Amino acid sequence: MTWRTSQQVEIWPRLRVVDWVETRDTLHMWTQIVGKIRLAHAPMVNHWWQVTFYVTPRGLTTSAIPYRTGAFDIEFDFVDHRLLIRVNNGSRRVLTLEPKPVARFYAETMGALGELGIQTRIHPRPNEVDPAIPFADDYRHASYDPHAARLFWGQLLWASRAFEEFRSRFVGKASPVHVFWGSMDLACTRFSGRPAPPHPPGGVPNLPNRVTREAYSAEMSSCGFWPGGGKEGAFYAYAYPEPAGFADCPVRPAEASYQRESGEFVLPYEAVATAADPDRVLSEFLHCTYEATAELGGWNRAALEADSNLWEHH
Structure with a gap:
């Protein structure tokens, strides 16, 4: 198989904060939503290690999240710009990562989980930021480059x-x-x-x-x-x-x-x-x-x- 040069990851890529701050802040809120979903289902681990993401060859993943008698995971794919929700029974949902307000991302993600039979309740506002706009009301953050x-x-x-x-x-x-x-x-x-x-x-x-x-x-x-x-x-x-x-x-x-x-x-x-x-x-x-x-x-x-x-x- 020939490695596609266009898909290679630049070594130590350059990205000025000022050039992507709006996308960064929107993505921050999106990751909080997905992270809180993992928090809602994963068993407690010291220092809150059960809530984190891991870097993958395509983006960021929750890794496997236990749910009832099975498991699911959620991955931010920054190669094809998709959010993938995958269940161990083979079912899945794919959302497009594109410019959209946090409120829409929140509704789409929770709706996709419901379609997959995954019932989830999270604390519906972000942590470690001020102001902490409730996800359902956040139309301020809507950028994605x-x-x-x-x-x-x-x-x-x-x-x-x-x-x-x-x-x-x-x-x-x-x-x-x-x-x-x-x-x-x-x-x-x-x-x-x-x-x-x-x-x-x-x-x-x-x-x-x-x-x-x-x-x-x-x-x-x-x-x-x-x-x-x-x-x-x-x-x-x-x-x-x-x-x-x-x-x-x-x-x-x-x-x-x-x-x-x-x-x-x-x-x-x-x-x-x-x-x-x-x-x-x-x-x-x-x-x-x-x-x-x-x-x-x-x-x-x-x-x-x-x-x-x-x-x-x-």
Whole structure:
């Protein structure tokens, strides 16, 4: 089979936030709707890992969601620009990803589930945004640029490859590489194995305190990619709780900096995309921010990190 060049994903694609912010914000609301459907049916997993999306060769998927005696999944396909709902009995529904208000996307998605015999009730307004317009009333967000959506998926695809490599070097408790629809960011988190102090209430708009308490219930070093916070998005890394001296640690590459308002190190996406070796630059950022957390926080690194000789041989 000949690989179709037109379908190849650009390596570390470029996408200015200002060029797709309306599409980004609409897509954010669409992903919240689908994510809440997964939340309604998936069994609880620590840190809310059961609600996330995963990057696929075509877009983003919920993975299999249990329902009664079977299962279904929902995938955003950013190659053919479709939303696919598939049930284990072979039935399916396909919705077109195109410019449409959130209210219409919400009605179409819930209607398609009903046609498939899947009864679902969700909290019908978004989280982690302000204002939180109810989905059924949201006609403000109605943009969809297919080219921008595809480029964003390409950003997630290449970032997730780097994060998977980074995750493989840790043998302690670690999250999957997944996308949280609340903040619309790709993330991967490592844990020390110790509990964390209760997360202070507030700080995240339209999000119950019980959610953040569970999310930050254990000591962690987290990294991710967010399609905001810079000209082309940004990579980030933070620690919870933040150990003394973390903000003053020298971090590589030189383009990375500590943002005191958000309490995290930030590396502009464009600094990675334009580098001679983007994977090496991002890996350097991920490893040195983790090492700062682990050293200053007194983590048992010998027990938590993989044998480098074994991994290099593999």
